Amino acid sequence: MLILECPYCGVKAEETELHAGGEAHLTRHATGSTDDELKFYLFQRKNPKGVHFERWRHVNGCGKWFHAARCTMTLEVFGTYSAQTFEPPKALLSSIKAKRPDWQAT
Amino acid sequence: MSNVVSALQGVSADGYVEVQEMGLQGMLTLRGDLSMAKLAKAVKAAVGVEMPKQRKINLNGQTGAAWMSPDELLLIMPHAQATATAAKLTKALGKTHSLVANVSDARVVFTLSGKGAREVVAKLAPVDMQALKKGEIRRSRMAQVPAAFWLSGKDEITIVAFRSVATYVFDLLANAAAPGGEVDAY
Known part of the structure; x- marks a missing residue:
């Protein structure tokens, strides 16, 4: 069971109260982008074994979207943070780095 | 003027916890x-x-x-x-x-009253009912539908859900509160 703390209402929400929204921090390539950029934006997703950044929605709760960083292998949750950002908070990245020294942010 | 009625018109069920539809709110x-x-x-x-x-x-x-x-x-x-x-x-x-x-x-309101009120909610929602404090409202789901609830008195919980699923929620609560279903978890 996955438990994520919603950064908006502070509820420790269990997985079934949430809706998964896929990979986080995608750049939206649209008009004016190259075919390759559009292809990667539309179809190509990371599928790492290990640290992953995802979007989640607290659908049976406050209804807000937020971000979560977790390990896809152990289900360890590193943290959740606001949706109003383009990249994970520095503090979160360094705490992940401390726990997973081999991990490289890409 | 039309006759305004609540979804289930005050229906109730007697189990080890009493389920009551609260009428118009x-x-x-x-x-x-x-x-x-x-x-x-x-x-x-x-x-x-x-x-x-x-x-x-x-x-x-x-x-x-x-x-x-x-x-x-x-x-x-x-x-x-x-x-x-x-x-x-x-x-x-x-x-x-x-x-x-x-x-x-667009809403329906129920109250659960009785010693096992927390337990009945805990059967249906992914919520730590032990941690829910008085004066706190929790939005979550009950089985498959959204619901919000709060402790409205000693051994009493008020639940708000959508009117369109009023019968579903009532049946859920009545079933969870049926005699013989006591868990004595809290």
């Missing part, structure tokens, strides 16, 4: 920036309570305000006052970026 949804002083003032004028903090519900007799999300409140009042309160609130907020909607007839 006035409810408004208010959306806007909850940190604005103007909003807090308008809420106070409309329902007579302070702006609730995160996940809190402030009740004063038959009126109150509940925190639903960072930009949403649920205002509670007697059903007959809902339309007038909505108009008053809309006027008070004026051009402030906000929305007031009368959702009274």
Whole structure:
């Protein structure tokens, strides 16, 4: 069971109260982008074994979207943070780095 | 004038916890920036309570305000006052970026009363009912539908759900509260 703390209402929400929204921090390539950029934006997703950044929605709760960083292998949750950002908070990245020294942010 | 009735017209079920549909309840949804002083003032004028903090519900007799999300409140009042309160609130907020909607007839309200009330909710919602404090409102789901609930008294829980699923929620609660289903978890 996955438990994520919603950064908006502070509820420790269990997985079934949430809706998964896929990979986080995608750049939206649209008009004016190259075919390759559009292809990667539309179809190509990371599928790492290990640290992953995802979007989640607290659908049976406050209804807000937020971000979560977790390990896809152990289900360890590193943290959740606001949706109003383009990249994970520095503090979160360094705490992940401390726990997973081999991990490289890409 | 049409005869306004609640979804299940006060139906009840007697189990080891009593399930009761509460009849008509006035409810408004208010959306806007909850940190604005103007909003807090308008809420106070409309329902007579302070702006609730995160996940809190402030009740004063038959009126109150509940925190639903960072930009949403649920205002509670007697059903007959809902339309007038909505108009008053809309006027008070004026051009402030906000929305007031009368959702009274879109909802259904139940109460659970009895020693096992927390346990009945715990059977249906993924919520740590031991940790739920008085004065706190929790939005979650009950089986497959959204619901919100709070502790409204000693061994009493009030539940708000959508009217369209009123029968479903009642059946769920009645089944979870049926005699012989005691878990004695709390």
